[in-house]
Amino acid sequence: GAGVSQTPSNKVTEKGKYVELRCDPISGHTALYWYRQSLGQGPEFLIYFQGTGAADDSGLPNDRFFAVRPEGSVSTLKIQRTERGDSAVYLCASSDRAWRGNEAFFGQGTRLTVV
C-alpha cells in the first residue's frame, strides 16, 4: 500500500518480556518518527530518524527503549523488560521534508498491552 504500515496492529505481552514493533514508512520518505499515545491524550514524541541515523531520541522514556532504522527505510522500536506502564498505542509517522515540509503521515499504530 501507499501509506505507513505498522505491525503488529495489537500486541499483548507479559511484564518483563521483550517486544519489537515494526514500521514501514511511505516509500521514499527520509524522515521517520515514533510517538506514543496513552488513552485520552495526544501522541507524545519518542524518536526521530533522518535516513539511518537517530537525529533526536530525546523522547525515549528510559534505556529500556531503543529504535533502529538500519537501511533508512523500515524501523523497529524495541522495548526491553516491559512494564505495565508501557501499555499504549505506538504510532509511526514518515515525511518527505524535501517536498511536503514538515507534514507527517501516520500509520494506524500498534496497541501494546503489558499484562
Add this chain to the structure above:
Amino acid sequence: GQQLNQSPQSMFIQEGEDVSMNCTSSSIFNTWLWYKQDPREGPVLLIALYKAGELTSNGRLTAQFGITRKDSFLNISASIPSDVGIYFCAGSDSWGKLQFGAGTQVVVTP
C-alpha cells in the same frame, strides 16, 4: 510530557452547526498542523500551515496560523455526522518533531 493547550476538550453539536476549536502554546512553532483521529486509527492530516497569519481551507475546514506563531484555530462549517472524531492540533519544529494538544472530541447529533 508537555503538550499544547487545546480547547474545548469536547463538543456536542447538532448536524449543520459550525465547530470551532483552538490551540495555544508558550513556544513558537514554524508549522502548525491539524489532525483527525478515528477510533483504532492513526491521526490523519487535515491541514498544514506554514506562515504566521496564514489562513487555509480544505473543503469545509478552515484553519489559521496565529500571527504570534503561538496559536492556531480550526473551524468546521456545516458539520455532518462523519465529522465525529478527535481533532488534534500539533506544532512542529524545524525537524518535523510534533508536539500535540490533548485533543477535542467532537460528537455530532442528527
